């Protein structure tokens with residue numbers, strides 16, 4: 001894995017909320033084709049890092065280089081245009097639109113007509129619209145919910161809503177897919193299917209950055225893992241090393257450390 005080119009390099013990323021130092025100069029490097037895990041206890045700064053990366057927060061310091069050029073994180077659409085897509089810890093779908101429509105919205109970010117053209121349906125946009133629909137159908141099939149295409153998003157099960165969010169993110173054709181707790185609220189069989197899906201996404205050439213509290217899933221799936229604690233990166237290595245690191249065990253379990261590797265229930 002180490003010989004693969006670097007896709008994302010974050011240097012000294014800092015974010016403060018008043019007196020709270022949510023990120024204290026976090027640096028990390030993600031290589032092309034990796035599944036890279038970002039873990040840490042509640043409040044460690046994981047989502048804040050995602051928000052800085054994807055243009056939702058303006059960092060107080062640091063820089064991010066993506067695919068060889070500085071990433072302008074001043075707005076989410078600029079980040080998306082560079083090829084970074086994300087899902088959210090609290091699912092953010094258009095609840096009153098169908099599954100298919102939700103994916104088509106994601107797809108419009110990548111097309112000439114854009115969302116405006118799609119709404120007003122000029123003749124020139126109709127062929128493109130048909131292509132968008134076909135691709136959205138393919139993506140629903142890809143994530144395993146093709147049979148729910150015409151159901152409203154709000155009527156999908158929790159697990160299927162998470163899959164739909166992934167399909168919508170994939171519709172933007174990202175090089176890096178950032179997943180914020182994709183297994184939250186899933187049962188064991190849904191988590192197993194999610195794992196297969198993420199492995200498939202990587203196999204298809206997309207690099208994955210994963211925040212996840214299900215330690216078993218992270219350790220089984222990720223090539224490398226970084227651990228945040230109180231806004232600092234305390235460890236970054238392959239899973240077998242990370243789960244034995246005393247700093248990680250202490251961060252998760254406090255002084256009365258127990259063996260790592262079991263599922264840690266958080267947030």
Ligand SMILES: Nc1ncnc2c1ncn2[C@@H]1O[C@H](COP(=O)(O)OP(=O)(O)OP(=O)(O)O)[C@@H](O)[C@H]1O
Nearest residue numbers: 017020022040041042043044045046047048049267
């Ligand atoms: N918008 C905000 N305003 C003020 N404080 C914030 C904001 N967002 C995050 N924080 C604080 O920053 C710190 C890091 O929070 P963050 O949500 O990034 O942690 P996390 O590792 O993602 O936690 P969790 O696993 O619970 O989601 C916390 O102390 C949190 O209260």
